[in-house]
Amino acid sequence: DTAVSQTPKYLVTQMGNDKSIKCEQNLGHDTMYWYKQDSKKFLKIMFSYNNKELIINETVPNRFSPKSPDKAHLNLHINSLELGDSAVYFCASSRASDYEQFFGPGTRLTVL
Amino acid sequence: GIQVEQSPPDLILQEGANSTLRCNFSDSVNNLQWFHQNPWGQLINLFYIPSGTKQNGRLSATTVATERYSLLYISSSQTTDSGVYFCAVGSNAGNMLTFGGGTRLMVKP
Numbered sequence: 001d002t003a004v005s006q007t008p009k010y011l012v013t014q015m016g017n018d019k020s021i022k023c024e025q026n027l028g029h030d031t032m033y034w035y036k037q038d039s040k041k042f043l044k045i046m047f048s049y050n051n052k053e054l055i056i057n058e059t060v061p062n063r064f065s066p067k068s069p070d071k072a073h074l075n076l077h078i079n080s081l082e083l084g085d086s087a088v089y090f091c092a093s094s095r096a097s098d099y100e101q102f103f104g105p106g107t108r109l110t111v112l
Numbered sequence: 113g114i115q116v117e118q119s120p121p122d123l124i125l126q127e128g129a130n131s132t133l134r135c136n137f138s139d140s141v142n143n144l145q146w147f148h149q150n151p152w153g154q155l156i157n158l159f160y161i162p163s164g165t166k167q168n169g170r171l172s173a174t175t176v177a178t179e180r181y182s183l184l185y186i187s188s189s190q191t192t193d194s195g196v197y198f199c200a201v202g203s204n205a206g207n208m209l210t211f212g213g214g215t216r217l218m219v220k221p
Contacts, residue, residue: 031207041149041196043211055208090155092209099143099207100160106153 003027004104006091012110013081020067021076021107023091030096032074034066037088037106049074050096081111114139114203118212125189125219133184133215135199143202143209144175146184150195158184158197189219 004025013019025032031050037043047066048055054066063079078085091104115138125131137144146158159166159173161182166173170189175182186193196216200209 033208035209041214043198043200045208045210048208057208088153094207098160099162099202100145100157101143101207101209102157103147103155106155108153 004091004093004102006089006104006107008107009105010108010110012112014112015081015083017081018077018079019081019109020078021089021091021109023074023076023104024072025091025093025102025104026072027093027102028095029093029102030071031094032068033092033094033101034074034076035090035092035103037090039087043090046076047074078109083111085109086111114141114201114210116199116201116210116212118197118199118215120215121213122216123218125217127189127191127219127221129189129219130185130187131189131217133186133197133199133217135182135184135201135212137180137182137199137201139180139203140177141201141203143200143207144182145200145209146173146182147198147200148193148195149198149214155198186217189217191219191221193217194219 034046088106092101094101144162148156163177172185196214200211
């Protein structure tokens, strides 16, 4: 009965590759998010997305793109991976009627 | 954008002690959440508290929105309380949370 799930849990890849991280929520929420946690534990928003609007944090490189096949899924696609993309990526979701966000377990991405 | 500052950055407690963690933010908010990141990296929701006071067991939180701060109280701390406590606020379209830098708590037996 996992609320927000992510796959894979760990991802190790080479520089220059393209990879995707999947996120699914079974809470019936309307809005989903991606956050990045760096090596110093600092958490930063990357995207906010519902079926009407995508909001992108201006600091996110355009190599990162969210893709939503349906309301319960928001996948993160990353092109041309760089060493600096190594981090833990968290997916989250919330209802449109209130703002409380619930987080997935995270995906640790290591770029070699 | 909105600024979020947490204090103290690090805290070491003996088991059984009480503590208060503080979160200051620079603008009005429509969302404020406290999270505990455990040693396994999971972000666990503690409180959704854009204003007012809430209690859950040994934990309680108070947000004074007009003065732009929130406090998290931990009473009778246990070793399992160790980890990083984050305050995060949302004030903009899309409800994107801005996180503080966290308070790293270690509770010693």
